[in-house]
Structures are given as structure tokens and as C-alpha cells.
Amino acid sequence: MNFITEAVTKAVKILYQTEVDPNQINLQETRKEFEGQVTLVTFPFTKFSKKSPEQTGAEIGEFVKNELPEVSDFNVIKGFLNISLGDSYWLDQFYTNILADQFAVFSPKGKRVMVEYSSPNTNKPLHLGHVRNNLLGYSVAKILEAAGYDVIKANLVNDRGIHICKSMLAWQKFGQGETPETAGVKGDHLVGKYYVIFDKAYKKEIEALVASGQTEEEAKKNAALIKEAQEMLLKWEAGDEQVIGLWKTMNSWVYAGFTETYQRLGVNFDKFYYESNTYLLGKDIVEEGLQKGVFFQKEDGSVWIDLTADGLDQKLLRRSDGTSVYMTQDLGTAQLKYDDFQMDESIYVVGNEQDYHFKVLFLILEKLGKSWAKGLYHLSYGMVDLPSGKMKSREGTVVDADDLISEMEQTAREHTEALGKVESFSESEKLQLYHTIGMGALKYFLLKVDPKKRLLFDPSESVDFQGHTGPFIQYTHARIRSVLNRAPFEVGVEKVSRLFPEERDLILLLIQFPDMIEAAALAYNPAAIANYIYEVAKGFNKFYHELSILQADDQLTKNFRLKLADASGKVIKKGMGLLGIDVPERM
């Protein structure tokens, strides 16, 4: 639309002897109820024209129409100049731009970006909150890739600490040698079971201690189980062979389980970091900070940074006993990642309950003078709520990821069987389709919402398959493929010269795809893609409903519509791919 901006600039210059800044020129899509496709808001120009908005619009419109052959007509309503571009303009866009091999393909930006996501704890299976995280991270990585970035997907696994010791201890005490094989349970679920067992036993101990007169706080510290777990952690840190052995065994169970869940979710990683390797990092940085005078030491020897001038608090970076804290480790890990990849940007996909942590983390790195600190970004997303409130893993009110996936597949099966369209499918094709549709529904449901907003998930209502949903879009794609399989279009035949409104509207939508990718990449926002693709699907369905493709009046029109359908299908497929969603050929 640059050529319109230029013409308007010229119009204002000649008509009103004023130079306007091109990005002051406000072009937008014309609302459906008015004639035209592009609208110029003319209020700002009345200052220069000294005339009414209507008259100003009419003058600019007249000028632009004479200036640009593409402009076929215009009308003015109040301060809005609605410009109509001729069919030949849109057809030209379609044939030379949308149909080109390079449509919506970006050339490399020469920038590297790391997306860290998932980052699970190894003491329990993944739940719905992790699902949102994984889908977001994967999609953002895909979008950045599409926009021309060199992307590294990273997963920082929290594989050590008191939480995993709790599972280990409970297994040691009550497990009787149970393994995923003997129990017939997925490894991550088995370990999670012992985490819950620990918690129950621990709570009982606390209750007993409270009954015997201790305060709850004391009881929490004094319970035998927690002390044992802490001892176990110390042994782990000391490299105790037996503890390390058990730790390795139980973690390997969890990894086998995670691998399966990741595979079903359709996400993957280029690089794994493990906290067992990184938890000691950051000690150098503490020294560096002290030396640079960015950190300070208190009398007891603990090391802090004072961020009160930035509206934050004082933050501990090294305990008085010389051990480090979470923040220290994250400082070290940030440095490690940068040393490994020298990326221009580094995105942390982490829930918004850690907003403060990342604000502090980034600020510290900046104060230390790390040149790469400005490339750090916390992609903060809202929690997933259930109608009953928050999910609490220890209280069993979580929606388990594996269960959820299975339920989605089951629901997809029921819907599909009720419609009876897949009789000709083989059994494995059917299973594949149920997975595609079920995951399409789930992923779209979670990704269409702005990441930063919290999200309400109602398991009883489950996820819809009609309306603004993944399956709706998948269905649109299947329809397109169905038509194209009946009659492939011919390449290189003559072009049509006029358009129906439904055709033009669809072209208008399709042409926005590259801008959408760019905008979504800039905002790290898959929801922008999700909502756009929905518009495309709706636009196609309308076109499909109003105009016949295969029974078009003439061969030229038929061929054009086949190409338009094909282009729509490609945008849908690619766009859904950016969300990590597959689209079927038939459904």
C-alpha cells in the first residue's frame, strides 16, 4: 500500500503546500459496510487544508484517482476517504505475488534467537500448564523461523533439587522395587505417584507434630521425612553413589515418559540443558559483580545487589554459607547459553508468576555490562485456570497432559464416526486422523488466546469442534484438497480480468499473510496467526459457498478459482504449521 501513501503525500504537498510525515498517513482496511478496500483517515489533514473533512477527503480522493491508475473509484464519508482499487490491481497481486513460490517465504535475517521453553521438573508428569508452555514455545520458534531467524529451541530441565529427592525417598521407603515395567505405568507418572505419596506422609507427620504442640512452621521443618529428603539432597551434592544411582534411574524413567508426551504434543528441542550441570554456575558472576562494585557484601558474608533505585528490592545472590541461590544459577546459565550460541535474542517462555524474577535477572545482567542482556526477553504467559480454580499438583486437581491428549483423540473419534465420512480409511489412517483433529482442537484452543492473558479451561465442556476452532480450519483445508483432487488446475493459462466480491475479499486476506508472520514474530504472538488463519478459513468458506469452482461459467474462471483455492489451502496449511497444527487431506 506504499504507493497510496506516496500519492497521498504528494496530494497534500501539492494541494496544501505541506510536507507530511509518511507514517502520519493512516491507512486502514475499509469496513465491510462501505464501498472500497482502503480507507484514509482525513481528519489530520484538515489542519493544512483549512476545509471540512468531507471536502478535504474529496480533494485528496480526486488527486489520488488521477495520479494512480490502480484506483478505480473513491467515496467520502465524514473524515474517511474510501478508495477502491480496480480488479486488475488485485488480480495482479494474486498472480504475481500470492502465486509466487516465494510468497510468505522470508530471506534469512542473519539473526540467531534461542527460545527456551518446557523446562519441566523431573518429579512429576506434565500437566495442562506445561501444555500451554510447550505449545507456545514451539509455535513462537516456528514463527521466528518462518520470519527468517535462525532459531534454537532449548529445554532447561530441572532435574535436581529437593523435589526429586522427595520422590526418590518415597520410592525408597514405600516403592518395594516398583518400576514402570512392573507397574505398567509411564515412568513420569510413576515418579509423580511417589511425589504425591511423599506429600501425604509428610502432611501426616506435620499434623502429628502440631498435635503434640509444635507450631505449623516448626512442624514443617522438624518432620522426619523432610529432614531425610534434605539429607538425601546433601548426599546427592556430595556425589553419594547410591543416591546418584537412584536419581539416575528415576530420572531415566521420567525422561522416557516425557519423550513420549513431547512426541504426542509434536514438540521438540535442539538443545537440552540440565540443572544438575548448571546449578553451580554463576559463582564467577558473583565474583565479577563484586569486583565491578555492582554487588555488595553484608557483614555475614552474604552477597546482594541493591535494586531499590530501580524500584525493586535488594536481592540475595550468595548465601552467607557460600552457596548460591536460584538467581545465581540463572545468571550463570544465561552466560553459558550465550557462550554456546552467541544469539542476538534469547526468549524465556515462562509463566507470569516469575515476572519479578526475570525483571531482576535481566537488570542484573545489564548492570554487569553484558552486551547481550538487551536481547533477553521473558515471554510471560498467564496461568491456565480450571472452573474450580487453580491447578494444584499436590492436591490432584491437575489436568494431566497424557490424559488430556487421549481424551481429545477420543472426542475426535466420536465426532468423526458420527459424521460417517471415513469409512474408506484404513485403521491406522483413522487413528492418525483422530490424533490430528484432537490435537488441532486442543492446540488451537490454547493458542488462539493472547499468551499474556490467563486462560480458562473447562474440561467438562471440553474443546469445541465447531466455529472458531482448529477442526473448523482443518475441515476447510480438507474441502480445498478435495476440490483440487477432483480437478487440478492448469499452469500458465490465460488470466481472468474481473472478480466477484468473495474472490476479491479472499485475495485481500491472503495477501496479508507475510505481514502477519512478521507481526507475530515481532510480538512473539501465535494468537495473531491463529486469528488470522481463522479469517482466511471463513473467507474461503464464504467463497466456496457462494461460487462454484468446478461448475464455473467458463474454463478461465474455473482455473482461476482452483488456483485461488490452492493458494488459500497453502496459506492455511503453512499458517497452521506455525502453530504446530497439522491439517488433513480428508476428514
Place this chain on the structure above:
RNA sequence: GGUCCCAUAGCUCAGCUGGAUAGAGCAACAGAUUUCUAAUCUGUAGGUCUUAGGUUCGAAUCCUAAUGGGAUCACCA
């Protein structure tokens, strides 16, 4: 208490750097299939954009405050 985030139709959500009469889907109601997949399409109904000020020719959008909801502020991770 300090700081941060959120508030749009009965429900779930769009609404780009301020622009026209605030849009979708679900749910409700009424229609469309001799025709390319009805998981579709069309229509009706549904709103003081939490409230009160302010900036502006113009505010759901920007600023301030209040209310409601959430998060966070550990020598936890």
C-alpha cells in the same frame, strides 16, 4: 502494605502504532443441501467496552485514581 498483570455480549475470546454504527465463536431462535465434504453458509437477538476524571477534532485503545480479580515481594526453585 510495596510492585506488576488483567477487566469488552449470558460464556470463551478478537479489536494493530487513538479513527466510522465495538466484532467473532459458543449457547438461544429462524433459515439454506437436485450442485465441489452441512465439522459449512445466511439471518435474528444479545453491549453504560468495571467506574470516575483527564488528554484529543476523535478514546475500548493513551494518562491518573478507584473497584474487583490474579501474581509476586524467602539465605525456596
